[in-house]
Amino acid sequence: MAIRTSNQAIDAALKDTKNKPGTCQMTVRNWFNAPSAGDRDGDGDADAVDGWLSEPKTARHPGDRNPPPGRPLAFSGGSKGYGHRALSLPGGKIRSTDMDGDRYKSGVVGTVSSIKALEKAMGIKYLGWSETITGHKIHDSPVAKPKPPKEVPPVSTDHIEFTIAHASLQFNDPAKQKFADVDKIFSQGFDHITGTEAGRGSGVLNAALIKSATEHGYALALTEKYDTWVAVKKDNIKPGSWRMGARYAFPRAKRIKPRPPGIWGDKAIVWGSYEHTLVGRITLGSMHPVTRRGAGPRLKKKLDAVYMNNLREWGKIHGAGNNLVFIGGDFNASSKNFKLFRSAPFRTCWDDVKRWPNTGHGNIDAIARYLPDKRVRCVGATVQNDAQFFLNTDHFLVVTKYRVQF
Structure with a gap:
């Protein structure tokens, strides 16, 4: 057989x-x-x-x-x-x-x-x-190249398209694996990248991100305090327009009483923002809600509400007027059967393409767009698993493509 x-x-x-x-x-x-x-x-x-x-x-x-x-x-x-x-x-x-x-x-x-x-x-x-x-x-077959997002017929010629990838890295991987994963991701030339598990608890991961961002021509929104980060290809950025920051959400686990079973650092939305020549200002953020196992169901529900309230206000600020806003993250929950963002008006790439694939631990990693801006459309979203695009981290790479009307 x-x-x-x-x-x-x-x-x-x-x-x-x-x-x-x-x-x-x-x-x-x-x-x-x-x-x-x-x-x-x-x-x-x-x-x-x-x-x-x-x-x-x-x-x-x-x-x-x-x-x-x-x-x-x-x-x-x-x-x-x-x-x-x-x-x-x-x-x-x-x-x-x-x-x-x-x-x-x-x-x-x-x-x-x-x-x-x-x-x-x-x-x-x-x-x-x-x-x-x-x-x-058992026979081998050629390793498949990363699949491009599935194309949707264009609705107009007056638009641009760009890619946003998300990478949930592994804070406790050996240094060699961290440098290898980060460089492999940045070498793909995505227009934007969001990610998690950097910061002070990640060892050399911040150094790996800085090194690859410099070598591959990216502006980097990165802090020592928070584990989330954003990278944008410098070719897309109008000179002098780059901005970055972080919106604090809630404290690390050891400062919460009663003490939860899990461990996490201070949580925030880390963001990078720039002026695009054709469509104006684009802001991208990254967030990383706690796990159900780490916080327990009751505390997770409470902390998720705090985080999403901050996301709603952050989106309102950065999405004012014709500004574009996107959020990436390891959300530790799926949008398929759960109102992931609560009252924050965001929609995941998986809800857009009506597929909810496994991103390594279920369907928990995603990119999402800010709904008030009707010019934006998700035209493709894929997961590159280890057979297609091997990474040492325990999550798979998410790659999306968005179209913006002029």
């Missing part, structure tokens, strides 16, 4: 976010569209141990901790001795059932930072990787 290629299996794995506990072998082979391994050891089931035994010895790579992307990994042990199977991703990461990041969570499919982290979280021992899945040879 024809099974999926390595890249196709990675795509399938990244789309899965939930699994039935105890079905790692079935889940991994389904990512490849491969048949069952059968009961190889005679214990009455087709588990991960059977999966490893189903691979020809000549196709196994015992103990090799540097598997190529898109290959099944095998582990022994576990609480019931059934072993475990997972899938290798680019950059040494692993896609696994029953994992939420680097911690065990039954029924959740997540991306783990390394083989070692998976061993530690599940109490299992790495056996190796194989060139086959249940005996069927």
Whole structure:
């Protein structure tokens, strides 16, 4: 039978976010569209141990901790001795059932930072990787180039179009990975970029942003205090018109009583603003609401309301007259079934294109436009997952295209 290629299996794995506990072998082979391994050891089931035994010895790579992307990994042990199977991703990461990041969570499919982290979280021992899945040879396919946003027929010839990308970075990644991710993103030449997880708690990430902004010709709105940031290609900026600032929203976790379970820094909308020769002033902001797990549902609801009230007022100020306003962020919530911005008049790119794809932890990263200005239209929005545009961070790159009528 024809099974999926390595890249196709990675795509399938990244789309899965939930699994039935105890079905790692079935889940991994389904990512490849491969048949069952059968009961190889005679214990009455087709588990991960059977999966490893189903691979020809000549196709196994015992103990090799540097598997190529898109290959099944095998582990022994576990609480019931059934072993475990997972899938290798680019950059040494692993896609696994029953994992939420680097911690065990039954029924959740997540991306783990390394083989070692998976061993530690599940109490299992790495056996190796194989060139086959249940005996069927796995073939590679060319890595796809980042897909351009889907085009919409123009409504007028009197318009401009520009790109806005959003990158939720990883504050605790090693320095080498931070510099690599930032430079890869900036080298794409997007007109505007918004992002998160910089600031004083991010180690060298501010230095990486400054370096890449300088080398690739971007103006940068960045602070030591807040984790959000904005970059704009200098070619778009009318000389002397660049402005930047931050609108404070609420304090860091340790200053909130009672103390929440999570940790976060002071929150704000960090923004950059400039004059465009054709359409006037454009202001872009970036924000990063807290997680439900970090704050608890009641406090998150309260803090989200504070943040969105600030967004509403910030939009009113910077969107006055014919000024254009956009906000990007890791919103830690989706706009699909939730009124994300409350009373703030913004609309996400996903609501515009009527698709709500996974951006790494569900549909939580987005760009949004300010609704009072009717000249603006979102004409494309895509997510570049790790198979399409690999980044070390645990989120995927969001790329949008907007059209503005003169």
